[in-house]
Amino acid sequence: MPRFIFPLVLALIGLVLLGDGAYIHAKAWLAQVLLERAFDRSVATGEAVKPWSWADTWPVARIEVKRIGASAIVLEGTSGQALAFGPGHVHQTADAGERGIAVYAAHRDTHFRFLRNVAIGDVIDVTRRDGQHFRYRADASAVVRFDASGIEATTQGFELILATCWPFDAVTPGPERYILHATLIGADR
Template sequence: MKPLRIFIALVLFAGASLTARAMYLHAKADLASVLIHRAWGKTVVDGRPHPPWPWADTYPVARLRIPRLGYDEVVLEGATPRTLAFGPARLFSGAGLGEPGNVELAGHRTSWFRPLENLDARDEIQVQWFDARKRELRERTYTVDDIRIVTPEEVTSLVPASDDSLTLITCYPFGHHPRSPQRFVVIASPAGPSRLAEPSRVAKGAQL
């Protein structure tokens, strides 16, 4: 009986360890989200970049909303693997927020960009950013023109090179599949020029 008791004890210990780790990671993600939204709220107020924690090598640069899906996330600067663990992020290969050209945003298929699987053509996507030159918070609405599932090699030829546009990129298929050999690409065009962001649309980031 002793070997059986040892085995059961080991199984219980392993289960408890995995549960504790899952709870820790979940709590860490929740705390990171709060700190990121607070940092964005500070940027909304003073226009300066604010790292969400002292040792962060990124900072919030925009707020991304998809009204029909109830999607609302803060975008971080630089789509590095470390940054993407905490939220959607801007790719350096694309245009800067508020600059002419194609703004490219990436996110994980298992979390930040998982809701994109419910996106439809003609859906509206709203992007907020702080215009440092004008010292004001701006917002631009885009309309989804095209949604494609392609190979990684095809992404470069699909993404607009110079036209004002917004491109969202994530791996495919969505969810916790062991492999993600394809890319899910959303291309959207401006529905009009940028405008001053309405105060009510800033509330989430500024109040946290």
């Protein structure tokens, strides 16, 4: 009898782990569906629409790099909860399409994983929740310390920064950040 208990316990543990992994993936998939729906409703109404009733954030933009098939819904703020579901719009930075620098930050291993494939010269499309669409061209990138980004908040230009941790393939946190800079090249208002 004891000889059958050990395999049974291992099988039960395996089922629990499999179920937990499936739950996490299902939750992530559902969150993206709800974010897309909230963004589409925001564009239709011009109002901030939370993706679920208890959310502490809401979609403010969609960014796309069509050359590589990348797209992400940007959320307001960069709290840990917001960054778990998508890139965040850094507080006190401009909105996309406005004078100044709009800064979006996300995790390197999830929502900004695609940054490793963005090349200088690529077009980055940003659609705000009010339906306005802006096109930026990636024109520079840099690796900087988190406390020395070199981002000039008082710029008079129309700029976009996408920021994530560096290096892309690291498994532990580090002090370096990858900064992709882009300049506004067009708008559909």
